[in-house]
Amino acid sequence: MKIKACAKINLMLDIEGKRADGYHELYMVMQSVSLADDVSVEKADGISLTCSAADIPCDKRNIAYKAALAFFEATGIKGGARIDIQKHIPSQAGLAGGSADGAAVIVALDALYETNLHYYELCKIGAKVGADVPFCIVGKTRICRGIGDKMELIRPIEDCYIVIVKPHKDVSTAEAYAAYDAIGWRRKPDQKGIVRAIKFSDLKETARLCENVFEQFIEVGERPAIKAIMRKHGALGSCMSGSGPSIFGIFDTEEKACAALNELKENFEESFLCTPTYYGCRIIEE
DSSP states (O other), rough: OEEEEEEEEEEEEEEEOOTTOOOOOEEEEEEEEEEEEEEEEOOSEEEEEESTTSSOSSSSSSHHHHHHHHHHHHHOOOOEEEEEOOSSSOOOSSSHHHHHHHHHHHHHHHHTOOOOOOOOHHHHHHTTOOOOHHHHHSEEEEEEEETTTTTEOOOOOOOOOEEEEEOOOOOHHHHHHHHHHOOOOOOOOOHHHHHHHHHHTOOHHHHOOEEGGGGGOOOOOTTTHHHHHHHTTOOOOEOOOOOOSOOEEESSSHHHHHHHHHHTTHHHEEEEEEOSSSSEEEEOOO
């Protein structure tokens, strides 16, 4: 079973508070994109994992491995899986690459073992291994609240082209939230405005209202230069995804997006052109 496992971007990310259990209450508008890993899964006696990226752990630390364990625990099936991941989504980039792989494993095992679980049940399994896994299972354009587990499907974003760039410096998610906790105050993004713009198919206004509160207190030195190049080539808006460091720009034509991509690739190897997708994981071969 081969699965296309899509990355996500945060069209909006706001932090609404901190819960008693230490997790943060979030408000996010998430979008799945065509930048994707290729995940192959087949039945086996135990669980094993290989990956094309040398820096990715292939043991129980990997979300895809955890996802297989969670699937068998939830279903009671005494089975196994041989998993291979061909990485295209950058790691530690705020694009949910690991979560996308975990989502793909759950979707593949559901098909391989013919459990025919409802998407709600698949998402429930996914939530046990990562906050972004449920979204990566279903994808599309959604409002995500809580720790990302409360999802509301909204009208798809208008067709567009998205350039994603990962700067050279990584950002620690734990350090990003610690910085928020230390500073406390932040400017609030326009939550209602961006949802209204998406619902009325106003791509220009949607892009203008893209905002991530982490940009208010997380320093990514190359961010201003990346955004300047995107604006130079006609980006309708640009924003950091997740806790960073990746920056995306939204363009209304492929020509403008390619021009930005070509200039950005001169200094940033991990630069990608993609489009919105209407799925999170898709079976491409059985």
